[in-house]
Amino acid sequence: MSLKITHLRHIALKTPDPATLAAFYQDKWGLKIVAEEANRFYLRGVGPERFVLVLEPAGRRGISRLAFGLENRVAVDEAARELAAQGVTIYRQPAELVTPGGGYGFQLIDPEGRCLELSTDVSPADQAESWDAPVRPNKISHVVLNTADFEGIIEFFTTRLGFRVSDWSEQQMVFLRVNSDHHSISFNRAPHSSLNHVAYELPDMNEVMRGIGTLKRHGVSPMWGPGRHGPGNNVFCYFQDAAGYVCEYTAEVQKIDEATHQPEVWQRVPEKMDRWGISGPPSPEARAAMGGEPDPGLLDQVKR
Numbered sequence: 001m002s003l004k005i006t007h008l009r010h011i012a013l014k015t016p017d018p019a020t021l022a023a024f025y026q027d028k029w030g031l032k033i034v035a036e037e038a039n040r041f042y043l044r045g046v047g048p049e050r051f052v053l054v055l056e057p058a059g060r061r062g063i064s065r066l067a068f069g070l071e072n073r074v075a076v077d078e079a080a081r082e083l084a085a086q087g088v089t090i091y092r093q094p095a096e097l098v099t100p101g102g103g104y105g106f107q108l109i110d111p112e113g114r115c116l117e118l119s120t121d122v123s124p125a126d127q128a129e130s131w132d133a134p135v136r137p138n139k140i141s142h143v144v145l146n147t148a149d150f151e152g153i154i155e156f157f158t159t160r161l162g163f164r165v166s167d168w169s170e171q172q173m174v175f176l177r178v179n180s181d182h183h184s185i186s187f188n189r190a191p192h193s194s195l196n197h198v199a200y201e202l203p204d205m206n207e208v209m210r211g212i213g214t215l216k217r218h219g220v221s222p223m224w225g226p227g228r229h230g231p232g233n234n235v236f237c238y239f240q241d242a243a244g245y246v247c248e249y250t251a252e253v254q255k256i257d258e259a260t261h262q263p264e265v266w267q268r269v270p271e272k273m274d275r276w277g278i279s280g281p282p283s284p285e286a287r288a289a290m291g292g293e294p295d296p297g298l299l300d301q302v303k304r
Contacts, residue, residue, distance in 0.1 A: 002078065002082065003070075003075075003078075003079045003082065003083070003160075003161060003162045004070070004071065004075070004162055004178075005068045005069065005070060005118065005161060005162060005163070005178040006068075006069040006070060006071060006178065006179065007068065007069045007178060007179055007184065008066075008067075008068055008069075008139075008140055008142070008143065008178070008184040008185070009049055009052070009067040009068055009069050009117075009119065009122070010049060010051055010052045010053060010054060010066075010067045010140065011052075011053060011054070011063065011065075011066055011067070011140060011143055011198055012053075012054035012055075012056055012063070012064035012065045012066075012067075013053070013054070013055055013056065013061070013062075013063060013064060013195070013198075013243075013245065014056050014057075014058035014060065014061055014062045014063070014064050015055055015056070015057070015058065015061060015243045016057070016058065016059060016060070016061075016243075017242075017243070018039050018040065018041050018055040018056060018057050019039065019041070020242050020243075021041075021055050021241060021242050021243045022036075022041035022043065022055050023242070024241050024242040025043050025053060025055075025241070026043065027218075028214070028215060028218045028220060029137070029200070029215075029241070029247065030045075030133040030134070030135045030136045030137055030211070030214075031043040031044060031045055031052070031053060031136075031137060031200075032044050032045075032129075032131045032133075032136075034050070034051055034100060034125070035051070035100045038057075039057045040054065040055065040056050040057065041054070041055040042054055042099070042100050043055070044125050045136065045137040045138050045139050045140075045200070045201075046136045046137070046138055047125070047138040047139040048124040048125055048127065049122075049124070049125060049139060050100050050101030050122055050123060050124060050125050051099075051100060051101070051125075052137075052139055052140050052200075053140070053198075054099075060293070061195075061243060061244065061245065061292075061293055061295075062194075062195070062293070062295040062297065063114055063115070063195055063295060063297065064115065065107065065114075065115040065116065065117050066114060066115070066116050066117070066143060066185075067105075067116075067117040067118075067119060068116065068117070068118055068119075068178070068184075069118075069119065069120065069122075070105075070118050070119065070120045071120065072120050072121075073094075073104050073120055073121065075120065076094050076104055076105055076106060076118060076119065076120055077094050079106075079118055080093065080094050080106045080108075080118075083108055083160060086160060088108050088109075088160060089108060089109040090106060090107070090108050091106075091107040091108060091109050091115060091298065092106055092107040093106055094106040097119060097122070101122040101123040101124075101125075102121070102122065102123055103119045103120060103121045103122035103123070104119060104120055104121050105117055105118055105119025105120065106118060106119075109297070109298050109299075110153070110156055110157075110297075111149065111152055111153060111156055112147060112148070112149060112153060112193040112297065112299070113193065113295075113296050113297025113298050113299030114145070114193070114297045114298075115297060115298050116161075134210055134211070134213075134214040135202055135207050135210050135211040135214060135249075137200035137201055137202055137249075138200075138201045138202070138203065139200070139201050140198060140199065140200060140201070141181070141184075141199040141200060141201035141234070141248075141250050141253055142181070142183050142184050142185060142186060142199045142250075142253075143184075143185050143186075143195070143197075143198050143199070144173075144185075144186040144187070144188060144195075144196035144197050144198075144199070144290075145185065145186070145187055145188070145193070145194070145195060145196055146187075146188050146189075146190035146192065146193060146194045146195070146196050146290075146291065146292060147187045147188065147189065147190060147193055148190060148191060148192050148193055150171075150174075150187060150189040153187055154174055154176075154187060157176055157185070157187075158176070162178070163176040163177065163178055163184075163185065164176065164177050164178070165263045166182050166183055166231070166232075166256060166261070166263060167182070167183075167231040167232070167263050167264050167265070167266060168231075168263060168264070168265045168266065169230075169231055169265075169266050169268055169272075170265060170266070170267065170268050171189070172188065172189050172268055173186055173187065173188050173189070173231075174186065174187050175231050175232060177256060180255045180256050180257075180258075181253055181255065181256070182231070182232040182233070182234070182253050182254040182255070182256055183231075183232060183253075188290075190291060192294035192295075193294065193295055193296070193297070194291065194292030194293055194294060194295045195245065195246075195292050195295065196246065196290045196291075196292060197238065197245070197246035197247060197248050197290055198245065198246075198247055198248065199234075199236075199247075199248035199249075199250045200247065200248065200249060200250065201250055201251060201253070202249055202250070202251045203251065204251050204252065205235045205251055205252060207249075207251060208226060208235050208236075208237055208249045208250070208251050209226065211237070211249045212225075212226060212237050212249070215239060220239055220240075221239075222237050222238065222239060223238050223239055223240055223246070223282075223283070223285070223286045223289065224236075224237070224238040224279055224282040224283065224286045225237030225238050225248075225274075225278075225279050226276075226278060226279065227273075227274030227275070227276050227278050227279040228274065228275045228276050229272075229273065229274070229275070230266045230272035230273065230275055231264075231266050231272075232253050232254050233252065233253070233254040233275075234250045234251065234252055234253040234254065235250060235251045235252050236248055236249070236250050237249050237250075238282070238286065240289055244289065245292075246286075246289050246290050246292075
């Protein structure tokens with residue numbers, strides 16, 4: 001497979017009340033609203049991506065799209081042709097993007113109906129721009145997705161899209177990377193397809209703790225954490241946002257050496273889920289929140 005994804009760009013989420021959710025992420029979480037169009041909100045972090053989170057109006061929650069980067073326009077065109085030749089559904093053909101920052105890209109549908117966007121030439125965010133927030137996430141570190149077809153979706157992302165396995169959590173979770181970050185996406189075996197959580201990268205452990213304190217002052221308590229995971233070795237703390245989505249502050253994610261790394265199968269025991277032993281495994285309530293609602297994505301539209 002010649003496709004080489006460079007990084008995770010953004011996630012677009014559906015919600016019945018985008019304005020309230022945008023206020024949560026700007027006023028409490030530390031992102032900044034950079035554009036609003038027809039009740040659709042775009043929010044950035046302090047990293048170079050023009051935006052990392054999009055909130056779109058809809059009658060129910062779910063993922064609207066996941067966006068990843070490619071190196072250039074040639075790579076975009078070649079990826080679209082190659083994936084189409086392999087039988088992958090191309091939802092939107094390569095074209096100029098109309099979202100903030102422009103760019104060039106296309107959209108495809110994965111086997112569980114998720115819309116994936118592959119793009120290039122998006123104008124970067126203004127690095128001189130600043131805003132007043134106790135903590136400010138750099139980017140989306142990773143997205144964890146629930147899947148009802150664990151083996152099938154791993155095969156799709158590795159053989160079709162070029163993701164590489166970093167580690168396993170027994171046969172319950174897999175951690176996939178596209179660059180030196182331990183994982184940009186992870187899949188959790190579940191009864192249905194849905195969003196598990198979105199993790200936002202802070203500069204270090206100190207900033208994660210500062211973020212926890214900031215949210216507690218806003219009346220938002222952790223649902224799991226703080227702690228340090230086994231796979232990925234990252235510091236974590238999980239919360240629920242104003243729409244009920246699970247969001248995570250994380251830092252110090254393991255960097256992979258491609259020349260030497262060998263995937264490890266981690267045991268699903270409390271001391272590996274939280275290596276510090278502070279928080280242990282997630283509570284039943286936290287697990288239920290991470291389970292999310294069944295999300296058919298665009299499967300209904302594709303079948304028409």
